[in-house]
Amino acid sequence: xxxxxxxxxxxxxxxxxxxxxxxxxxxxxxxxxxxxxxxxxxxxxxxxxxxxxxxxxxxxxxxxxxxxxxxxx
Amino acid sequence: xxxxxxxxxxxxxxxxxxxxxxxxxxxxxxxxxxxxxxxxxxxxxxxxxxxxxxxxxxxxxxxxxxxxxxxxxxxxxxxxxxxxxxxxxxxxxxxxxxxxxxxxxxxxxxxxxxxxxxxxxxxxxxxxxxxxxxxxxxxxxxxxxxxxxxxxxxxxxxxxxxxxxxxxxxxxxxxxxxxxxxxxxxxxxxxxxxxxxxxxxxxxxxxxxxxxxxxxxxxxxxxxxxxxxxxxxxxxxxxxxxxxxxxxxxxxxxxxxxxxxxxxxxxxxxxxxxxxxxxxxxxxxxxxxxxxxxxxxxxxxxxxxxxxxxxxxxxxxxxxxxxxxxxxxxxxxxxxxxxxxxxxxxxxxxxxxxxxxxxxxxxxxxxxxxxxxxxxxxxxxxxxxxxxxxxxxxxxxxxxxx
Numbered sequence: 310x311x312x313x314x315x316x317x318x319x320x321x322x323x324x325x326x327x328x329x330x331x332x333x334x335x336x337x338x339x340x341x342x343x344x345x346x347x348x349x350x351x352x353x354x355x356x357x358x359x360x361x362x363x364x365x366x367x368x369x370x371x372x373x374x375x376x377x378x379x380x381x382x
Numbered sequence: 383x384x385x386x387x388x389x390x391x392x393x394x395x396x397x398x399x400x401x402x403x404x405x406x407x408x409x410x411x412x413x414x415x416x417x418x419x420x421x422x423x424x425x426x427x428x429x430x431x432x433x434x435x436x437x438x439x440x441x442x443x444x445x446x447x448x449x450x451x452x453x454x455x456x457x458x459x460x461x462x463x464x465x466x467x468x469x470x471x472x473x474x475x476x477x478x479x480x481x482x483x484x485x486x487x488x489x490x491x492x493x494x495x496x497x498x499x500x501x502x503x504x505x506x507x508x509x510x511x512x513x514x515x516x517x518x519x520x521x522x523x524x525x526x527x528x529x530x531x532x533x534x535x536x537x538x539x540x541x542x543x544x545x546x547x548x549x550x551x552x553x554x555x556x557x558x559x560x561x562x563x564x565x566x567x568x569x570x571x572x573x574x575x576x577x578x579x580x581x582x583x584x585x586x587x588x589x590x591x592x593x594x595x596x597x598x599x600x601x602x603x604x605x606x607x608x609x610x611x612x613x614x615x616x617x618x619x620x621x622x623x624x625x626x627x628x629x630x631x632x633x634x635x636x637x638x639x640x641x642x643x644x645x646x647x648x649x650x651x652x653x654x655x656x657x658x659x660x661x662x663x664x665x666x667x668x669x670x671x672x673x674x675x676x677x678x679x680x681x682x683x684x685x686x687x688x689x690x691x692x693x694x695x696x697x698x699x700x701x702x703x704x705x706x707x708x709x710x711x712x713x714x715x716x717x718x719x720x721x722x723x724x725x726x727x728x729x730x731x732x733x734x735x736x737x738x739x740x741x742x743x744x745x746x747x748x749x750x751x752x753x754x755x756x757x758x759x760x761x762x763x764x765x766x767x768x769x770x771x772x773x774x775x776x777x778x779x780x781x782x783x784x
Contacts, residue, residue, distance in 0.1 A: 328771065328772040329769045329770065329771050329772075330769070330770045330771075330772075331645050331646060331767060331768075331769055331770075332767070332768050332769075332770055333645075333763065333766040333767055333768070334766045334767075334768065335628070335763070335766040336629070337628035337629050337631070338628070338641065338763055338766055341633070341638050341641050341642060342641065342642065342645050342647070344638075344642075345641075345642035345645065345646075345647030345648070
């Protein structure tokens, strides 16, 4: 189950090379899903890059105060 | 495990042991407390639950401001940052004098010019003090404004009151009008009261105020507070939004975060989602603290010995309270690690995990509510989800979770 612990995508076709994109048939939901940060924290800094790359999705942004910088609609 | 992105998820993340992010990041965000006082007296405010805030100067001192700007520039140069975020906050940040606000923003512009780093600026206000001059300042200096407002008069004015117990909505609306007159479209943030009707809030915010992007947050509470459940409120909020407002382009950030978490994305919300908390707070006296909401744990609970006068910004990573918060945000309580909603929930808001006995080693005080809410949202959205594969394959529909 996506986004849930221990989830397995049993419906995925065989083979390691498969790349899947999740969509919703509901346009509003699909827009939210497509805007979702898709990179895991461990992938935030490219290898061999000495400049600290601070990516938005690394952080849990302090949305309580402000949420439009990293998530401008 | 295959996520929607098609990438494998690190095992540590799936087990709730986020060692992949165990090292503190280079800070790119500071919450700047321009004022320690407020001009109103909201019944649920976390800030004044810590009486130590009254020991702080009413507004950011001049020498703290100068020292902070120096430290900020050093930090940007040291780590060669090209983007930084400052959020001006309080108390009520507009208690900070206008002429000093202009001077501060001018210094920030100068830092941008010298370093090439873009310093984004946001501000959260109750808008009561917003006038044409403030609105013009925000516009000229490109400050993104978020207004706190809880809904229609019968809801807002019950909780967001002045020091005589009078409702504040009318004054807030005058401030919003000033902002709009200057061409500023403010964001809006609300705190829910579970005994009220979210449908009424949506109808007011969208229908009467014409605001389509906003957030509705659960009340700040710890395990010492025994707060009422929020499940029924958020279930109805989601249903009303999904059935009547989503197709109009209405967006509610907490719902966005929950949907994104359930569909396999990282959630970038401090309210809900799995990820580290690394907020740094500049206090009006120049001290540097952890996430300010953690002060609901009690008097002096976020007090630190660090100050911009003596310390670099990055020194905060070794400050004990900040360190504990960061560690707790990436190491969840045992029930959370076993939970099917681990990825989407991440233990909820860090402050809401607090108890005097176990500190942050708890699920959210709203855990049972969150579980009901996540299950309900999944049940509603799952029938609409399809996976599309890069390799030739027919989209396959997901069955509702059970």
